Amino acid sequence: MRSPFGLVIGLCVLAGAALAIERLPIEHFAREPETSRARLSPDGKHLAFLREHNGRTKLHVLEIDADKIYRIDVGEAALASGARKDVDAAEWVGDRRLLVYTSVWDRFRYGIAAMNLDGSQVRAISGAEDETEYLHEGMRLYADEVIHRFEDKDHHVLMLDRHHNRPGRADRPDVIKMCASDGSYSVEVKNPGNVSRWGVDADGVVRLGILAEDDKSGAMYRDSEKAPWRTILPLEDRDGELWPVGFDPVNNAVLMAALTPEKRWTAYRLDPASGQLGEPLLSHPEYDILLPSRTPRFDGMSLSGPIYSRSKSALLGMKFVSDAPRVKWFDREFATYQAAIDKTLPNTVNLLVDVSRDGNRQLxxxxxxxxxxxxxxxxxxxxxxxxxxxxxxxxxxxxxxxxLAIKYTARDGLVIHGFLTVPIGHAAKGLPLVVMPHGGPWVRDLWGFDPEIQLLANRGYAVLQMNYRGSPGYGEELFRKARREIGRKIQDDIEDATRWAIAAGVADPQRIAIYGSSYGGYSALFALGHSGGLYRCGISMAGVTDWLEIFDDRKSDPAAKAANRHWRREIGDPDEDRAFLASISPVNFADQIVAPVLIIQGKEDRTVPPEQARLMIKALEKAGRPPQSIFLAGQGHGLSTAKARLQMMTAVVEFLEKNLGPGVK
Incomplete structure (x- = not known):
């Protein structure tokens, strides 16, 4: 597979006679994929995938040998005022039965339903898919994390019940056993009150619990379903919270995530008898092998974690992300498959998605x-x-x-990784540049195809992304250095990336814009107010503009309790840090923003409410510099339809061409 890694000192290889860029229709970049989130059935005979049809994302099932496709209609969202209901994902729980995850308002979880591959025998499993008045134990069940599939005749699965809209803490889940045939369930393991994560063996027995109390962590374990629980790791202060990765039946060991001496997350074998960690299965001096927060994904497929084989009852390999997605195979047979496929497809990263139960078919x-x-x-x-x-x-x-993967040194000496996309046929020299900080902030940008970035490059703009402090995947130190640094050192990292591009000669210093979504939208507005001389213009899509207001909006939402605790710890406490949170809110320094601004907002956004955009518009108008703004009907925190993405992308291109100037030809 081709490596993307190249520091800026090597960017001169792109120099040469510039080729004219064919301006492709914006529709090319706005369209939904024809085949997305594909998954192979356990018997290897069917492929479930998502495809847009008549403005909705629907589940489709391909009968592989017959080349026949079923299109599944999941109906209307009766408990969401008739909002358009889309399918987010599907996973097999049997050879002919699936769990189907639905959403409204652009990826806002509606619920889970189980159904046969032709759409028959529908049963509500979780959330608002149960559209009757009957509620489990008097309150509707909201559980959407499957941790084991039994693939038995009744299609049982184990799920985590995080007590959403019910008594209990979200970070202290119970394990429930759900029957995907009829929707009934029972509690499999009740949380004693101090378990944050559970580990399940290959037979579906819950055998490991991660203990958590304040900053202390430990582990309890049992040898079998009938055996008593015992503590194998006492509660104590550790470098990061432990979490289970899986079980290694060959070596009779638990696979546990922990930090290496270089403070990088990876998997270790834990001897349950002694409580001792062995050597790391795989390690890298610069990158985490596993991620302690959100798992990186491509098209719904995990890019980090162990690869198991049911047919072999063995650990086959590990997926991880360095400069690009990678796989380390421990199994010689699968290493041979990888080598053969890489030889056939030399220009792509090629990853195993699914394997049939008998091991004969692979996706x-x-x-x-x-x-x-x-x-x-x-x-x-x-x-x-x-x-x-x-x-x-x-x-x-x-x-x-x-x-291209790049890295630079921030002003406090921290090494920051990122990506630079350069218009095809052009050298990385003196280009109009769009700086794009990612959202989150506790997520990361990944190497891979991104329609929005490719649209900007096709229009002649270079695009700079940076995984500032707080981005997972680069070690515990960089991740932890983001605590209480919103509007401070995180913002410094973004500005330092911009100045790096200028110093390296990549960017025309007079033609730089900043553009972000969600937290990236906040970062764009902050940069315009505090580093305005760097940027000719800026774009904020669904960006936070008033931290105190958004804290206030969320405090009464029972589903946001765990997130609110996280925000208070990582961002600031609205009760104790009001002055600080006000000082980093763009609505309060709108008078310092002099560059043109475009604000884009979904009218149905439940994550960053539209009022945040309205407050910013009002503040900029009061300052005498009204922004351009677009409110997208029926859209939430992202953009779920091709029509909405086309409207957004068209507005972005027109705004940049007017305020930053045309891109290179």
Whole structure:
């Protein structure tokens, strides 16, 4: 697979006669993928995937050998005022039965339903999919994390019940056993009150619990379903909270995530008899092998974690992300498959997605920074490897821009990683630049195909992304250095990236814009108010503008209790830190923003309410510099329809061309 890694000192390789960039229709970048979030059935005979149809994202099922497709209609959102209901994902719980995750208001979870592959025998499992007046134990069940699939005749699964809208703490979940045939469930393991995470073995027995109390962590364990629990790691202060990765039946060991001496997260074997950690399964001096917070994903597929085989009852390998997604195989057979597929598809990162129960059929996905990806089927018995479905077959990789991994040193000496996308055919020198800080802030940007970044590059703009402090994947030190640094050192990292691009000669210092979504939208507004001389203009989509107001909005939401505790710890306490939170809120320094601003907001956003955008617009108008603004009907925190994305992308391109000037040709 091709490596994207290249420091700026190597960017001169792009120099040469510039080729004219063919301006592609914006629709190319706004369209939904034709095949997304594909998953192989346990018997290997069917492929479940998502595809847009008549303005909605619907579940489709391909009968592979017959080349027949079922399209599933999940109906209307009766308990959400008739809002459009989309399918977010689906996973198999049997050869012919699936769990289907639905959403409204652009990825706002509606519920989970179980159904056969033809859409029949629908049963409500969780959330508002139970549209009757009957509520489990008097209150509706909201559980959407499956931690084990039994694949038995009644399609049982183990799920985490985080007590949403019910008594109990979200970070102290119970384990429930759900029957996906009829929707009934029972409590499998009741949380004693101090377990934050559970570990399940290959047979579906809950055998490990991670103990957590304040900053202390430990572990309890049992040898079997009938055996008593015992403490194997006492509660004590540790470097980061432990969490279970899986079980290694061959070595009779628990796989546990912990920090290496270099403060990088990886998997260790834990001897349950002695409580001793062995050597790390895999480690890297610069990157985490596992991530303590949100798992990185491509098209719904996890890019980090162990790869198990039920047929072999063994750990096959580990997925991780360095400069790009990687796999380390421990199993020679699968290492051979990887080598053969990489030889067949040399220009993409090729990852295993699913394996059939008997191990005969495998689903793979190949993608890159310039290629949106294609799903492939490997059939061992037929010695066949074929494409099942490209994600966006109208995109030509040769017309897309390469994404180069870069790193720079922040003003306090911290090394920050990021990505630079340069318009195709141009050297990384003196370019109009769009600085794009990611959202979160406790997430990260990844190497891979991004339609929005490719649109900007196609319009002649270089794009700079940075994984500022707080971005997971680069070690515990960088992650922890973000605590209470919103509007402070996180913002310094973003500004330092901009100045790095100027000093390296990548950017035309007179033609730099800043553009972000969610927390990135907040960062864009903050930068315009505090580093305004760097940026000609800025764009904020669904950005926070008033921290005190958004804290106030969320305090009465029972579903946001755990998130509110996290925000208070990581951002600031609205009771004790009011002056600080007010000082870093863009509405309070709108008079310092002199560059043109575009504000984009979904009218149905439940994460950053539209009132945040209205407050900013009002503050800028009061300052005598009214912004351009767009409110998108029916859209939430992201943009779930091609029509909305087309409207947004068109507005962004027109705004940049007017205020930053046209991109390179």
């Amino acid at each position: 793979w996905c190949g993608f890159s920074d310039q290629d949106p990806g294609t799903y492939y089927l490997l059939d061992r018995s037929r010695k066949m490897f074929k494409a099942l479905g490209p994600r966006m077959n109208w995109i030509k990789p040769a017309q897309m821009a390469p994404m």
